[in-house]
Amino acid sequence: MLLVVGVAVAVAVVWVLGPGAKWWLVHVDGVKVGGKDGLAGKDLADALDTVRGRAMALGTGLLAAVAIYYTASNATSARRSAHAAIEGVEAARRSAEATEEAQLRTFELTQAGQRQSEEVQRRTFELTQAGQRQSEVAQRRTHELTEQGQRTDRFTAAVAQLGDASPAIQLGGVYALAGVADDSPTREFRQNCIDVLCAYLRLPYDPYPGDRPADGQDLAEHAEALKGYRAARQVRHTVIRIIGDHLREGAAVSWQGHALDFTDVVFDGVDLHEAVFDGGTVSFRGVTFLDTTSFTGVRFERGTVDFSRARFGGDKADFGDASFKGGTVDFTGVAFERGEVTFSRSRFMGATVSFVEARFDCSVSYSAAHFEAGTVAFSQARFDGGTVAFSSTSFTGSTVDFGAASFADGCVTFSQARLKGGTVCLRGASFEGGRVILGDTLIEGGTLDLGSAQVMAGTLDFLDTQFNGGTADFRSIGFKGGTTNFNRAWFGDSEVDFTDAKFGDGTVEFALATGRRPRGLPDDLAAHLS
Structure with missing residues (x-):
């Protein structure tokens, strides 16, 4: 409609501006044109221009x-369009928010579903794992019970073989039991196997029947007895060999540190050279050692080893190069009855070793042994025969106690021994016979204590001894008999004290002795010393 009006106005204005101006002047304005009284010429032209001006103004106004x-x-339409656009944007925003909320809710539901699914999966996994573990435990337990049953069966069968009357079957039992011990998963079960082997050695057996039949004995009977003895001996020695092999370094399965009970066993020959007794308790209490006994290079470290009341009655007992380090080794009341016993080059370091009340009736050698720290006790020991040698032995910071020991016969020598710190105690010892040699001994610090000792017979010899530091205590010693020899001794920086010594019927000699005169000597004895 607006377009039609505009077109009509435009046509009218154009018409008035053209030929319609005159019509407008005549018919609208009522002006007479032409003739006598009408407008003509310039006036008519001006009037037409006026009409046209008004038409132009009217057209312009109408157009405006x-x-x-x-x-x-257009503005209204634009406002409506803008409002519609705003409403569309708002609707789009609300739709987007709704969509986002729906997506968020969907995401949350999805996440919740995933969490529930994961929880279900985790729980399922845990239940599966728990089931597997229970199954594995059950399988392991079944396996363990099976193995335990097999071990028990093997153990029982081996013990049965060991108890058989046939030595050949017994040998099989020994090896079988050692194999069960080696395969044992626990220390306790292995100990059970070792205990059985030791118990076998403790069983009594028929003594050696001799190389020849006894008077009136049937030859066949003697031959059978000798055969049986040798077969049983082979079984016993196999047990000892197997135990020794497991106690040495480099054993495939070590039995070191296990308890070994040989109490009251009669060993007719034993070889435990280079065995290591490290921790645990080992008992040789009351053992009788016959034939040849070898503890060469053995290491006694920590733990307790008990030789108390043992008897050494064989040809030789060898502890040469043995090491006594820490722990306790007990030879209390041991009897060295015959043959040769050697501790040569042995090392006593920080251990407590007791030979209290031991009896030495044969030759025993501690030559070149080394005593360092620790305590070695020979108190109340009795030396009744043979030679007990501490030659070239060194005493460094240890205590070696011969207190109240009895030297009745034979020879005990400390020749060329070295005392460097520590104490060698012979307090209260009695010298009843034989010869005790401390000659050529070097005392460099430490204490040599013979206080209250009694020299009643035999010879106490300090020939060429050097008292060079430390203390030599002879206080209250009694020289009741025999000979005590300090000839060529050198009294240097040591404190040598004879205070309250009793010089009776014995002979005490200081011929050619040099150095400082010991304290407490009678005026008429060693007067040449300054």
Whole structure:
């Protein structure tokens, strides 16, 4: 409609500006044109221009009104469009928010579902794992019970073989039991096997029947007895060999540190050379050692080894190069009855070793042994025969106690021994016979204590001894008999004290002795010393 009005106005204005101006002047303005009284010429032209001006102004105004109206219409339409656009944007926003909320809710539900699914999976996995573990435990337990049953069966069968009357079957039992011990998964079960082997050695057996039949004995009977003895001896020695092999370094399975109970066993020959007794308790209490006994190079470290009341009655007992380090080794009341016993080059370091009340009736050698720290006790020991040698032995920071020992016969020698710190105690010892040699001994610090000792017979010899530091205590010693020899002794920086010594019927000699005169000597004895 607005377009039609605009077109009509435009046509009218164009018409008035053209030929319609005159019509408008005549018919609208009522002006007479032409003739006698009408406008003509310039006046008519001016009037027409005026009409045209008014038409132009009217057209312009109408066009402006149309433009205004059109503009207003457009503005309204634009406002409606903008409002519609705003509403569309708002609707889109609300839709987006709704969509986002729906997506968020969907995501949350999805996450919750995933968590529930994961929880179900985790729980299922845990239940599966728990089931597997229970199954594995059950399988392991079944396996363990099976193995335990097999071990028990093997153990029982081996013990049965060991108890058989046939030595050949017994040998098989020994090896079988050692194999069960080696395969044992626990220390306790292995100990059970070792205990059985030791118990076998403790069983009594028929003594050696001799190389020849006894008077009136049937030859066949003697031959059978000798055969049986040798077969049983082979079994016993196999047990000892197997135990020794497991106690040495480099054993495939070590039995070191296990308890070994040989109490009251009669060993007719034993070889435990280079065995290591490291921790644990080992008992040789009351054992009788016959034939040849070898502890050469054995290491006694920590733990307790008990030789108390043992008897050494064989040809030789060898502890040469043995090491006594820490722990306790007990030879209390041991009897060295015959043959040769040697501790040569042995090392006593920080251990407590007791030979208390031991009896030495044969030759025993501690030559070149080394005593360092620790305590070795020979108190109340009795030396009744043979030679007990501490030659070239060194005493460094240890205590070696011969207190109240009895030297009745034979020879005990400390020749060329070295005392460097520590104490060698002979306090209260009695010298009843034989010869005790401390000659050529070097005392460099430490204490040599013979206080209250009694020299009643035999010879106490300090020939060429050097008292060079430390203390030599002879206080209250009694020289009741025999000979005590300090000839060529050198009294250097040591504190040598004879205070309250009793010089009776014995002979005490200081011929050619040099150095400082010991304290407490009678005026008529060693007067040449300064």
